[in-house]
Amino acid sequence: MSKRLGAEFFGTFWLVFGGCGSAIFAAAYPQLGIGFAGVALAFGLTVLTMAYAVGHISGGHFNPAVTLGLFAGGRFPGRDVVPYVVVQVVGAIAAGAVLYVIASGKAGFDASAGFAANGYGAHSPGGYSLAAAMLAELVLTAFFLIVIHGVTDQRAPAGFAPLAIGLALTLIHLISIPITNTSVNPARSTGVAIFQGTWALQQLWVFWLVPLAGGISGGLIYRWLLENRTVRAA
Numbered sequence: 001m002s003k004r005l006g007a008e009f010f011g012t013f014w015l016v017f018g019g020c021g022s023a024i025f026a027a028a029y030p031q032l033g034i035g036f037a038g039v040a041l042a043f044g045l046t047v048l049t050m051a052y053a054v055g056h057i058s059g060g061h062f063n064p065a066v067t068l069g070l071f072a073g074g075r076f077p078g079r080d081v082v083p084y085v086v087v088q089v090v091g092a093i094a095a096g097a098v099l100y101v102i103a104s105g106k107a108g109f110d111a112s113a114g115f116a117a118n119g120y121g122a123h124s125p126g127g128y129s130l131a132a133a134m135l136a137e138l139v140l141t142a143f144f145l146i147v148i149h150g151v152t153d154q155r156a157p158a159g160f161a162p163l164a165i166g167l168a169l170t171l172i173h174l175i176s177i178p179i180t181n182t183s184v185n186p187a188r189s190t191g192v193a194i195f196q197g198t199w200a201l202q203q204l205w206v207f208w209l210v211p212l213a214g215g216i217s218g219g220l221i222y223r224w225l226l227e228n229r230t231v232r233a234a
Helices: 002-026 035-058 066-071 079-105 129-151 163-181 185-195 206-226
Strands: none
Touching: 002 035, 002 079, 002 185, 035 066, 035 163, 066 079, 066 129, 066 185, 066 206, 129 163, 129 206, 185 206
16 A cells, blocks of 8 residues: 555656646746646646556556546545545645745745636636636546546556546646636645645635546446446456
């Protein structure tokens, strides 16, 4: 278990460091910024690379919504849910801390300006309402879990799961960065909200409640509608 938790720590750290780091440092870099598409690709690449690197050790969740969704889908034992979620959050906060230290090295840095945090209303990149943000996060997290269940099914082609999951996360970000800055991952949201320190913490409940509900929904949808009735727990 210690090695599995270590893998989840490093995987979640890399996701937040790479994904949020691209948003903080490179998205609007003068003249050569990577923009929304670049940030979306960065998030997808973090999951793809770490899923190949450590997925065979821990399963490559890197996300409490994924862990809970896999449990709901009968693919993950309940006794391991809490340890996985705790270490994912710790990994995300550690990455947020490193990003904060690096970002503080630039004159005029102000984490309260955003720090890649998720938000709705006045803090949505596109000004989307709470209801719109909740619906987007619910639907996208549910479909993310459907993809994860499908590509890791024993009947799916072997070896391609990390690629499909990484591309799915890229697509999710392409859709929803303008809506919420894209969470679908409570650990990712927490890791930067703590350092943003104001409105991001006040709105953080949405990015725990809704992705977890979406993850559970996706797991149940795959289990009940797409899989055989007999499901072997992982």
